[in-house]
Amino acid sequence: MPFQRLRPYLLCALAFSLVTVTGCKKDETAITETTPGDNTGDNTGDNTGDNTGDNTGDNTGDNTGDNTGDNSDTDLSIDDYYGTNVPSFINDTPTDYQLFDTNVLFQGGLDGINHEYTAELGAGKFSFNRIYRASRHGLSLGEQFGIFHWWLRSYGNNSIEGGVWVNPKAAGPHYYPTLHIAGIGDQYHACNDVQFGSGLYERFVGDRWLTMVQISNQVLTVPGVNIAFDKDQEPYEDDNGLWIGWGWSYLNLDHPRDYKFWMSFIESYNYQGPVNGYLPEHFNWIDPDKIEDGSFQERRDSQNPFGTFATLGSNRDGGIANEQYSQGLDFGNDTYYVPVPRMPNQKDREYIVSHMQSIESEAMENYSNALKTGGTFNSLIDTEFLSFEGLYQSTHSRLKVNETINNEEHLTVIEPPYTVGFDSYRGYVDWDTSSAVAQQARADNNGYMHYRKLQDKWTVEQGAGDNYVNHPHIYRSELIAPVDSTIRVPQVTNQFFSYKERDTAHPDFTNWDITGKTRYQTLLQNGSTATYVWFRFIEQPAMKTARQNWPAIYTDAYLETLQSYIETLHTKIAGSSSLNPSDPVFINYRAPGEADAFDPNLVQIDPGQMVSAPEGFQIGYVPVVISVYHPEEYSMNGIGIQVAPDEPCSNSDWTNTYYPDIP
Numbered sequence: 001m002p003f004q005r006l007r008p009y010l011l012c013a014l015a016f017s018l019v020t021v022t023g024c025k026k027d028e029t030a031i032t033e034t035t036p037g038d039n040t041g042d043n044t045g046d047n048t049g050d051n052t053g054d055n056t057g058d059n060t061g062d063n064t065g066d067n068t069g070d071n072s073d074t075d076l077s078i079d080d081y082y083g084t085n086v087p088s089f090i091n092d093t094p095t096d097y098q099l100f101d102t103n104v105l106f107q108g109g110l111d112g113i114n115h116e117y118t119a120e121l122g123a124g125k126f127s128f129n130r131i132y133r134a135s136r137h138g139l140s141l142g143e144q145f146g147i148f149h150w151w152l153r154s155y156g157n158n159s160i161e162g163g164v165w166v167n168p169k170a171a172g173p174h175y176y177p178t179l180h181i182a183g184i185g186d187q188y189h190a191c192n193d194v195q196f197g198s199g200l201y202e203r204f205v206g207d208r209w210l211t212m213v214q215i216s217n218q219v220l221t222v223p224g225v226n227i228a229f230d231k232d233q234e235p236y237e238d239d240n241g242l243w244i245g246w247g248w249s250y251l252n253l254d255h256p257r258d259y260k261f262w263m264s265f266i267e268s269y270n271y272q273g274p275v276n277g278y279l280p281e282h283f284n285w286i287d288p289d290k291i292e293d294g295s296f297q298e299r300r301d302s303q304n305p306f307g308t309f310a311t312l313g314s315n316r317d318g319g320i321a322n323e324q325y326s327q328g329l330d331f332g333n334d335t336y337y338v339p340v341p342r343m344p345n346q347k348d349r350e351y352i353v354s355h356m357q358s359i360e361s362e363a364m365e366n367y368s369n370a371l372k373t374g375g376t377f378n379s380l381i382d383t384e385f386l387s388f389e390g391l392y393q394s395t396h397s398r399l400k401v402n403e404t405i406n407n408e409e410h411l412t413v414i415e416p417p418y419t420v421g422f423d424s425y426r427g428y429v430d431w432d433t434s435s436a437v438a439q440q441a442r443a444d445n446n447g448y449m450h451y452r453k454l455q456d457k458w459t460v461e462q463g464a465g466d467n468y469v470n471h472p473h474i475y476r477s478e479l480i481a482p483v484d485s486t487i488r489v490p491q492v493t494n495q496f497f498s499y500k501e502r503d504t505a506h507p508d509f510t511n512w513d514i515t516g517k518t519r520y521q522t523l524l525q526n527g528s529t530a531t532y533v534w535f536r537f538i539e540q541p542a543m544k545t546a547r548q549n550w551p552a553i554y555t556d557a558y559l560e561t562l563q564s565y566i567e568t569l570h571t572k573i574a575g576s577s578s579l580n581p582s583d584p585v586f587i588n589y590r591a592p593g594e595a596d597a598f599d600p601n602l603v604q605i606d607p608g609q610m611v612s613a614p615e616g617f618q619i620g621y622v623p624v625v626i627s628v629y630h631p632e633e634y635s636m637n638g639i640g641i642q643v644a645p646d647e648p649c650s651n652s653d654w655t656n657t658y659y660p661d662i663p
Contacts, residue, residue, distance in 0.1 A: 076173075076527030076631050083138015083492040084173040085525060087231045097487035102140070102327030106338045108399040109322030111420040112392035113148070113427045117316040118358035119384075124314050125152055126247030126265070126357040126383060126587045129164045130240075131229050131603045132344050134177050136447025139168050141493040141636070145324035145341070147177060148353040148427065152248060153315045156303030157659065158283045159184050160248050160262065160314075170195075170224040172496045172526030172630060174606075179227040179246055181264040182212070183278055183309070186287045191649040193282065195223035195499065196625060197512070197541065199649055202497050202637070206508035206645040208654035210545040211282035213537075214622040215263055217570055218577070220522070220609045221276040222530055223499040223628055227266065228606040231525055236601040237346045243600035244268055245587035249359050249381065250313070252368035253565050255280055256553050259310040265381070265586050269602040270610060272585035273379075273573040279546050280310035284658040291657060308659060313361055319392055320353060320427070327490070328401065331483060334453035336401055339490075340416045342447030343429050354426040354598065355589050357383035371568055379576040380584055385591040388422035395460050395468045401453070401477075410473040412453045417441045417479055425591050426598070437481050448488075451477045495636035501531065501627035503643045508651045511544040512626060520623070524608040528630045532623045534614065537566040540624050549656070567620040574619070 079086045081093045118125050127150070134147055149163020160183040171178045182194040191199045193211045198204055214221055222228070229242070236242060245267030250260040263277030290296040300306045328338035344350040363382040370377035401412040417438035418429040432438040441449050458474040468474065502509040514533045521531050537543065538559045546554040576585050580602065584590060589600055611623050632639050647653070 076634065078138075078173050078494055078527075081137070081489055082175070083490070083494075084168075084175050085231060085527065086175055089232070094487055097489045099491045100329055100488050101491050102329060104328050104330040104336065104338075105402040106326050106328040106399070106414075107324055107402060108414075109145070109324050109397050110341060110399070110416070110429075112319050112321040112397065113353070113388050113420065113422050114319045114390040114392055115356045115388045116358075116386040117318045118152075118314065118386065119360050120316050121312055121361055122314040122316065123359040123361045123364040124160075124247060124249035124262070125150065125317060125359065126245065126249075126355075126381075127320070128243050128245045128267075128354045128587075128589055128600060129179075130344070130352050131164065131176055131242045131244055132235070132342075133175065134164075134166055134342055135339060136342050136445075137339070137490055138173060138492045138494075139166055139326060140490070141169055141495045143326040144169075145322070145326065146180075147322060147341070148320045149180075149322075150317065150320045152317055154283065154309045155305050155307045155312050155315055156299050157286075157306070157308045158186065160309065162246065162248065162264070163320075164244075169495070169497055169636070171228065172225065172524070172528055172634075173494060174225070174228050174526045175231040176229045178225050178229070179244060179266070181221075181226050181246065181248075181275065183248075183262065183282065185211075185282055185285045186290070189285075189287050191653070193278075193542070196221060196276075197502070198223055198499055199646075203646040203649050204500070204502070204642050205649040206651040206654065207511040207541070207545050208508075208549060208651045209649055210511065210542040211279045213277050213279065213542045214535075214540060214624050215274045215277050215537075215566070215569070216271070216573075217613055217618070217622050218273075218573070218611060219266075219271050219275055219605060220530060220532060220611055220623055220625055222524065222609060222625055224497060225524065225526065225606075225609075225628075227268075227275065228525065228609065230604040230606055233269075233604045237344065239601060240351055241344055241601065242603040243354075243589075244603050245355075245584075245589060245600075247357070247359075247587065248314075249364055250309070251371065251565075251569075252365055253562055254372070254558075256558060259284075260313065262309050267585060267587035267589070267602065269580050269604040271605060272577045272581065272587070274569070274586075279542060281546070281550065281658060283308040283310045284660070285655075286657045286659055286662060288655045288657045291662060296662070311660065320356070321392065321397070323397075324399065329488065329490070330401075330403070334412075335480070335483060336412070336414075336451050336453070336477075337448060337483075337488060338399075338401060338414060338451060339447060340399065340414060340449045343416075343418055343431075345431060345442050345446050348431050348433060349428050350431075351426050351428045354600075355591060356386040356388070356425070357588065358386055359383050371572065372565055374568055379572055379586055380588060381586055383588055385425060385588075387424050388427060391420060391422075393461070395458065395464050395474065401451075405473075408473060409471075410475070411458075411471065412451070412475045412477050413458045414451055414477055415479075417449070425594075437479055440481060441479060445482065450480045450482050452480050453477050494634050496526075496528070496630045496634050498528070498630050498635040498637055498639060499625070499628040500637070500640065500642040503641045506644055508645050509642075511541040511548070514626065518614075519626075520611070522608045522611070524628075525606045526630075527634070528628050530608070530625050531627045532611070532625045534617050534621045535624055536563065537620055537622050538563045540622060563620060570619045 144167040146165040259280030399414040
């Protein structure tokens, strides 16, 4: 299997007003906003002293400082054993355990699964992922892993990354993994708008870099979190668990240059439809350094055809993958205690991923035309189901303990007590039932297991890179029984990134001005408070940037046309999306011949992310998150206001270097 078929997936590190939950919606706290005053001096450091008093009478004037980052009333409970928050149905957390400091690198992933290719010059990809507790304990700052996710590429310039992952730094201490949905422009440039005004590596970007737009008027896209799942819902462990359908496609919204508007879609218990998306130009930006050094031209010359998601669409894609960057415990004497990925274990065979789907451009052109003409059409997007057809296995991608011994790298390959497999449309893990040690690991140590390094060398596969073929120290291992009866729990550093409100007095942040608008605050299950504001779709910050950067394209006339299309889309969503639908709504989960044989238990989204539009804002308006603050003791970057963009992402750093307008 060619390596490029399943490229290694890299999810880059991105980096309280209580609500009353009622069913799957909630009552939001509204805060009237008027013109903010000059508070930059009071909000760059510790502002808890200014925000702990009674401020109910302070919201008619300068209230920016009174409503950003005050989590003094938040009671975030992080369970020491689990390292995250926990569901209400867990009441038997172990208390007699020993904390340890990790001391050895553990990385790699489970086998990937190859499937039939998606379409050339295509319109994206959909799939279904199971949502389950994916780690035994919480991850520490800097650790992360992705679970059967995928990397959708264009033709030489960019990618759309997404999938189920665990990254507490970005998402906070959620019990379940979260769904990451974002697109990368020119490779991994720091100023890619992946989190509504925040770039890669926790950079706050100036207005001219904004490209992510909110599309849903029912679900908040929360920076860092993206989409989180209700920890307290029934897990259906005896009935194949909980599932989320998700993916990316585009709509043709009559862009004056015929560019495509890419957007994410989800299929969940309490919402079905698009969530967020990008200005088409997002995918066309080229790093000027790469133009100057000639690497862009080399890339352009080597790719035929060459283009972007906006100009050509998606390249063919044929697989899903896993990755893990974490730490374990080295006992010495070649014995380890490592965080092998936790898997559902109620049955010998547990399904994890299903129903990969390809979307043809013709299907989305037809869908777009039906949307724009306002006629009656089915919300379900026409797709082609893709069969699984093989595993992707390599020394590079396998789980490994990585040590330095006598100044030389030693790799020990770790094989879990389960194997990855597939049938026609579903991927699974089969638990090993052949030994008492494997059965004990499954029952008692799922997610953290004991291994012994062997002196037998690992057999490197044919076609592997020279760095593995010629590596002198790659060893096999064996699963062993626990070394003793002690329950060990890794010491976790609970520090999470807060997406701060911007000081709109700074000229690079003026598109975030909310003068005269109403703030709404919601408490998320990770303990953070998200503040959001309702905007008319074409008046949200990134759309202001579109007019700012490309005034000849985003004219008043075209913006009003775009607004009318979004209003039609909102109307379609309102008439189609429902609670716990009995049939697929936007993303199909019934392959030919299956009927309702695999109707999944659709997962519920964190109630804090579900919103109800105020009267008069139900159609054509979107809720844009302007800040997400963790409690001060857990916020790795404080709780004040962001007073300026981070380098190199200011407005003056932005360059008008967009394909295809580069000679």
